[in-house]
Amino acid sequence: MVREWLHHEKARASKRKPYPHAGHAKHAGATGLVKSLVDHVHKDTSGHHQGRHKRHSSDLSEEALALEKLEEILSSELQLEEDSETVARPRKTSIAMRKGSIRRALRKRSTGVSSDTDYQDGDAVVPSVEVTLDNSKTLGYSGDAASSQLKLSDSDKKGKKDAEAWVQFKNEIVRLTHTLKCKGWRRVPLDQGAEIGVERLSGALTNAVYVVSPPQDTSHLLPNAQDSTTSLVSKRPPAKLLLRIYGPQVEHLIDRDKELQILRRLARKRIGPRLLGTFSNGRFEQFFEAQTLTAKDLRIPETSKQIARRMRELHEGIELLDHERNAGPFLWQNWDKWVERCEEVISWIDEKMIAGEQGAAGTGADAMKRHGLVCGVEWSTFRKAVEKYRKWLELQYGGSEGMKEELVFAHNDTQYGNLLRLQPSGESPLLHPANEHKQLVVIDFEYASANVPGQEFANHFTEWCYNYHDAAKSYALNERRYPTLEEQHRFVKAYVEHQSIRPSLSTQTSSASLRPVLSHSLSSFNLDSRAPPAQVTEEMKIREEAVEREVERLINEARIWRPANSAQWVAWGIIQAKVPGMDEALEAKKSPAAAEAGNLERAPDPRSADTEEKRSEEAGGEDESGEDEFDYLAYARERALFFWGDLLQMGLVKEKELPEELRERVKVVGY
Numbered sequence: 001m002v003r004e005w006l007h008h009e010k011a012r013a014s015k016r017k018p019y020p021h022a023g024h025a026k027h028a029g030a031t032g033l034v035k036s037l038v039d040h041v042h043k044d045t046s047g048h049h050q051g052r053h054k055r056h057s058s059d060l061s062e063e064a065l066a067l068e069k070l071e072e073i074l075s076s077e078l079q080l081e082e083d084s085e086t087v088a089r090p091r092k093t094s095i096a097m098r099k100g101s102i103r104r105a106l107r108k109r110s111t112g113v114s115s116d117t118d119y120q121d122g123d124a125v126v127p128s129v130e131v132t133l134d135n136s137k138t139l140g141y142s143g144d145a146a147s148s149q150l151k152l153s154d155s156d157k158k159g160k161k162d163a164e165a166w167v168q169f170k171n172e173i174v175r176l177t178h179t180l181k182c183k184g185w186r187r188v189p190l191d192q193g194a195e196i197g198v199e200r201l202s203g204a205l206t207n208a209v210y211v212v213s214p215p216q217d218t219s220h221l222l223p224n225a226q227d228s229t230t231s232l233v234s235k236r237p238p239a240k241l242l243l244r245i246y247g248p249q250v251e252h253l254i255d256r257d258k259e260l261q262i263l264r265r266l267a268r269k270r271i272g273p274r275l276l277g278t279f280s281n282g283r284f285e286q287f288f289e290a291q292t293l294t295a296k297d298l299r300i301p302e303t304s305k306q307i308a309r310r311m312r313e314l315h316e317g318i319e320l321l322d323h324e325r326n327a328g329p330f331l332w333q334n335w336d337k338w339v340e341r342c343e344e345v346i347s348w349i350d351e352k353m354i355a356g357e358q359g360a361a362g363t364g365a366d367a368m369k370r371h372g373l374v375c376g377v378e379w380s381t382f383r384k385a386v387e388k389y390r391k392w393l394e395l396q397y398g399g400s401e402g403m404k405e406e407l408v409f410a411h412n413d414t415q416y417g418n419l420l421r422l423q424p425s426g427e428s429p430l431l432h433p434a435n436e437h438k439q440l441v442v443i444d445f446e447y448a449s450a451n452v453p454g455q456e457f458a459n460h461f462t463e464w465c466y467n468y469h470d471a472a473k474s475y476a477l478n479e480r481r482y483p484t485l486e487e488q489h490r491f492v493k494a495y496v497e498h499q500s501i502r503p504s505l506s507t508q509t510s511s512a513s514l515r516p517v518l519s520h521s522l523s524s525f526n527l528d529s530r531a532p533p534a535q536v537t538e539e540m541k542i543r544e545e546a547v548e549r550e551v552e553r554l555i556n557e558a559r560i561w562r563p564a565n566s567a568q569w570v571a572w573g574i575i576q577a578k579v580p581g582m583d584e585a586l587e588a589k590k591s592p593a594a595a596e597a598g599n600l601e602r603a604p605d606p607r608s609a610d611t612e613e614k615r616s617e618e619a620g621g622e623d624e625s626g627e628d629e630f631d632y633l634a635y636a637r638e639r640a641l642f643f644w645g646d647l648l649q650m651g652l653v654k655e656k657e658l659p660e661e662l663r664e665r666v667k668v669v670g671y
Contacts, residue, residue, distance in 0.1 A: 008085060085094040126260070127180040128278045133172055135208055135245050137165040166193045173243065175191075180277030181286055184238025187221045188214060195220075198243075202469060202490035205630055206253070206446060206576075211287060240289075242273065245282040252341045252575050254446050260449055269317055273443055288441055295467040298416050304436035304487065305494035307419065311456060312413070312498045314442065318409035320450050325404050330412065330449035331568050332390065338384070342571045346379045348585060349577075349633075354378075374574065374633055375640045376662040382640065386567045390650055396560060403452065411450040412444055415463040418444045452556025453495075458565045461488065461558060462642070469628075475635040477642055479667040488558070492551045546568075560650075566643040573636030578629070642667045 171193030177185035190198065197213035214237035216223070221237065246254075273286035297303050327333060351649045353373055375382035397403040411418075420441045424430040430439050466479045468474045483491070645668035647653040655663055 011547075017341075060395065098241060098364055126264075126275050126278060129176070129179050130280050131176065131179070132175060132280045133169075133245055133282055133548075135169060136164070138169045153529045159193070166198075170194060170196055170198050173198065176277075176279060177212075177241070177284070180275050180279070180284060182238070182241060185241070187215070187223070187238060189220060189222060192220055194246065205280070205468070206247050208245045210245075210246070212241040212243050212284075214238045240287040241276065242285040242287040243282065244285060247576065248578075252338065253572065258449075259446055262445055265318060266445060266448075271314065272441070272445055272456070273316065286442075288422065288443075289419055290422045290441060293416040293418055293419040293421060295464075295469070297419075298464050299483075299487075301490060304491050306440055307460070308412070308491045308494035309437040309498040310440050311414065311460075313493045314411060314455070315408040315453060320407060320409055324409075324450045325407055327450070328400060328404055329407065329451050329455065329564075330410075330447070331451055331455055331564055333449075334447070334568055335386070335571060336573055338571045342574045343379060343383070344586060345577060345582070346374060346574050348582060348589075349374060349574075349579065350378055366411055374637050375570065376637075376644060376665070382570075385643075385647065385653060389563055389647060392652060393560060393564065407450040408453055408456075410448065410453070411445065411457040412447040412449065412451055412456065412459060413444060414442065414460045415466065415468070416457070417468060418442060452557060453554055453560065454559075455561040455565060457488075457495075457554065457558035458561040461491075462562065462565060473634075475631045475638060477638040477667060479642065479645070479669050482669045485671050488555050489551060492554045492558075493547065496550050496554070526661065562669075563643050563646040563650075566639045566646070570636045570639045570643065572630040573639065576632040577636070578632070638667070641665055645669070 118388060173188070174185070174188055174190060174193040174196060177188070178190065192215060195215040195217065197211075199211045199213075201211060202208045218237050246256075260275070260278065263272070263275050273288060276284040276286060278284075293303070295642060298307070324330075341535075350373060394400050394403060397406065419442060422439045422441060424439060429435050461483050462477070463481060464483050465477045467476075467478075470476065641662075644653070644658065644662060645666040648655060648658075648666060649668060649670065658666075
């Protein structure tokens with residue numbers, strides 16, 4: 001209807017003779033449109049007008065009347081469209097905003113496509129599909145821009161096979177973006193998957209993470225709909241996506257339903273990346289054009305303070321639900337959830353160590369033998385030590401209820417790879433000194449939930465000790481890199497001063513000390529203030545003392561939570577461990593008969609001519625994908641050494657209770 005009318009009006013205009021002052025006529029028409037919008041807004045707010053858009057013919061040119069009619073048609077249709085939506089949106093009264101709405105409505109109707117995002121109860125509905133995306137045959141590739149870059153010789157059979165697997169992987173990605181209705185990606189033809197860019201990001205420990213880019217050549221992109229009108233079709237390619245494929249053992253670690261609920265709560269506060277679609281073993285997220293922080297960045301004083309401020313905003317920006325607070329610290333929930341699977345895995349590994357079994361040179365079993373027991377002692381001894389420490393920790397709060405009172409919504413995994421810095425330009429508000437800390441964006445909320453601030457600090461401070469991009473020992477914990485007391489003080493003070501101190505966190509201070517404590521305390525100083533200078537000085541002194549007490553309390557809280565943090569990540573590393581033959585052995589323990597039947601069924605035929613070739617290819621594939629493999633058992637071993645060092649420092653275990661070999665290797669930070 002709109003296009004037919006516009007076509008008719010254009011035809012009429014082309015037959016008319018030009019006016020001597022065409023520019024003035026055009027200006028008058030534009031003025032008439034603006035006047036009609038202003039009159040309409042005035043009518044909505046004052047109620048003085050008796051009818052919609054009434055005009056005298058002497059006030060408007062023919063062009064203005066035509067534009068007014070267009071506005072009435074589009075406004076009517078826009079209102080019908082808004083009424084049909086499930087979420088009520090506030091009416092826009094600004095002239096510029098109304099004109100923007102009309103333009104958006106025109107674009108929608110010319111392409112015939114509704115929004116890619118649906119809403120329910122104010123939340124974006126995230127599409128989901130029960131499909132598994134297999135990346136097991138592509139782990140040897142870090143990524144490429146397009147299949148045209150894969151130039152292989154005819155003799156490179158394995159290379160060709162890997163390249164074909166990579167292209168197949170990219171085709172499946174495109175198919176998933178269509179199914180999940182990722183905005184703009186349905187314009188990428190299903191047969192053009194080879195031309196998209198897929199780059200695997202390093203540093204992700206739980207999942208495989210990729211950046212998915214649209215084809216560089218946009219000439220093959222489809223229009224937004226099957227519509228003959230192409231003048232208003234966007235020529236811009238779809239936005240990049242972040243693709244996250246969950247790790248093989250992740251079902252033992254993370255409750256994905258709970259994680260999605262948390263992501264929805266974060267989305268309401270515009271915290272973190274938007275969730276765009278989920279599938280059985282992964283999801284698509286909003287991709288930020290940002291720079292990931294490095295291990296060195298954490299040590300930069302100003303960056304450290306900015307992280308602290310962002311951490312405070314997260315802790316106070318998301319309210320804990322009653323059931324989250326009642327459940328207690330999420331760290332111990334993780335421990336309780338993981339401990340049985342952990343015991344199953346580590347008991348099998350300990351048996352191999354104690355029995356003295358050794359694998360072939362260079363295998364994971366051989367490495368285990370060289371380094372000894374993962375926890376430094378048998379699992380049963382380690383678990384008892386954790387439980388003893390856990391009871392001691394609760395007593396520091398007067399019991400579990402006292403601990404629950406201190407809980408906040410925490411990220412729980414603020415390693416440098418989960419911190420991004422946006423790159424603002426021009427007159428961006430992020431360039432204002434008061435907003436510079438907001439250039440930092442926190443991602444990966446898989447472990448986010450209720451914890452005390454001290455546990456969040458303990459985790460972050462321990463991450464200073466790691467460099468996950470170290471070519472030789474990405475798993476290693478260097479305790480000498482743990483932040484000094486001065487560095488801890490700077491971080492925690494920035495955290496405390498960024499917002500008001502919660503009364504529950506400072507129970508031994510006067511009422512004056514519980515007032516909002518800001519880093520710019522003098523900003524409220526007024527020359528006309530009737531308070532004498534001595535009184536102002538005294539109030540400032542009281543505030544500074546309150547800040548200092550709170551900083552010291554939180555530093556101490558971080559220290560006493562450090563063993564808990566280590567114990568959690570010890571269990572995490574054990575669960576994610578990949579040891580040759582382990583999965584089969586554990587399955588055999590559960591059901592020996594079924595395992596034996598499965599082994600017979602899968603046994604290769606020794607008479608097959610290509611058996612050796614297949615074995616060779618499979619071995620090569622394992623080596624290729626294993627080049628970049630993170631050593632989870634070595635990581636767990638390093639955290640266990642840190643755990644024992646802290647327990648020795650706290651006097652919760654005596655040196656004589658530990659094996660001599662373990663005592664010589666423990667990692668100790670004396671503050």
